Amino acid sequence: MKQGLLVVISGASGTGKGTVCSALMKEMKGISYSISATTRFPRENERDGVNYYFLSREAFEKMIGEGGFLEWAEVYGNYYGTPLKKIQERLAEGQDILLEIDTQGALKVMEKCPEGVFIFLLPPSLEELERRIRGRGTETEESIIKRLGAARKEIDIGRRYAYVVMNDTVKEAVMRIKAILTAEHCRVELNTEMFEVFEK
Numbered sequence: 001m002k003q004g005l006l007v008v009i010s011g012a013s014g015t016g017k018g019t020v021c022s023a024l025m026k027e028m029k030g031i032s033y034s035i036s037a038t039t040r041f042p043r044e045n046e047r048d049g050v051n052y053y054f055l056s057r058e059a060f061e062k063m064i065g066e067g068g069f070l071e072w073a074e075v076y077g078n079y080y081g082t083p084l085k086k087i088q089e090r091l092a093e094g095q096d097i098l099l100e101i102d103t104q105g106a107l108k109v110m111e112k113c114p115e116g117v118f119i120f121l122l123p124p125s126l127e128e129l130e131r132r133i134r135g136r137g138t139e140t141e142e143s144i145i146k147r148l149g150a151a152r153k154e155i156d157i158g159r160r161y162a163y164v165v166m167n168d169t170v171k172e173a174v175m176r177i178k179a180i181l182t183a184e185h186c187r188v189e190l191n192t193e194m195f196e197v198f199e200k
Contacts, residue, residue: 002191004091005184006113007031008099009177010106010158011121012151014133016167020121021100023174028181031096034087037063040078053083071101071108080105096181103157110160117184119177120158124168126151 011017025033037053039060048054055063060079064072072081082099090097099109109116123129129151133144158164163180167173184190 002094004030004094005096005181006087006091006099006109006116007096007181008101008106008109008116008118009121010101010103010119010154010161011167012123012129012154013147014129014136014151015121015123016132016170016173017100017121019170020167020173020177021098023170024177025098027174028096028178030094031098031181032090034082034097034099036080036082036099036101037069038078038080040080055079070099070112071105073102073104073108075102075104082109103154107157107160117163117180118161119163119165119180120161121173122155122158122164122166124166 009017009021021033025031035049035051035053037055037060039055039057042048042051042054046052057079060072060081063069063081063083068084069081070084070087072079074080080102082101082105087097099106101109106118110118123132126148130144130148133139133147139147165173165176165180
């Protein structure tokens with residue numbers, strides 16, 4: 001069975017990663033969303049095992065010690081991580097796995113899984129990014145300033161990814177990501193069986 005693709009999508013807070021990934025999942029078959037674990041409290045309408053695995057700090061740190069994460073990071077005082085076992089099982093079954101993670105986590109995945117497909121999502125501008133963050137109505141002024149400062153650093157890290165996609169509109173961003181994944185599935189090393197008929 002053909003191995004699935006590990007697809008990593010990152011972008012600064014407010015870039016629209018969640019919206020783009022949700023739209024991508026609706027349009028593409030054979031791709032499954034990796035559910036991350038976190039120690040932060042659930043937001044309204046978030047469910048355990050659907051949006052995140054919500055863990056206590058103690059349980060999360062136990063999994064770290066057991067090597068249970070593909071990657072993990074501490075962001076704004078909370079742990080976030082990608083449970084390893086489920087990823088391995090799904091890739092072996094030929095499923096593409098989508099990881100929506102921050103740059104700190106993505107750099108760790110690059111080290112462990114250099115064959116992954118790394119896509120960085122950019123906002124149209126920093127001004128638009130600020131407008132989107134303020135539009136949430138959930139951030140303090142101090143938090144907004146902190147997030148915008150972090151965004152500049154994350155965007156610089158984005159240069160290390162294989163692909164960059166501008167999220168000017170969700171439709172255009174999804175179209176570009178689908179094109180990237182279609183091309184990745186055509187890589188020779190993933191399709192060696194296609195050559196076997198010519199060896200007879």
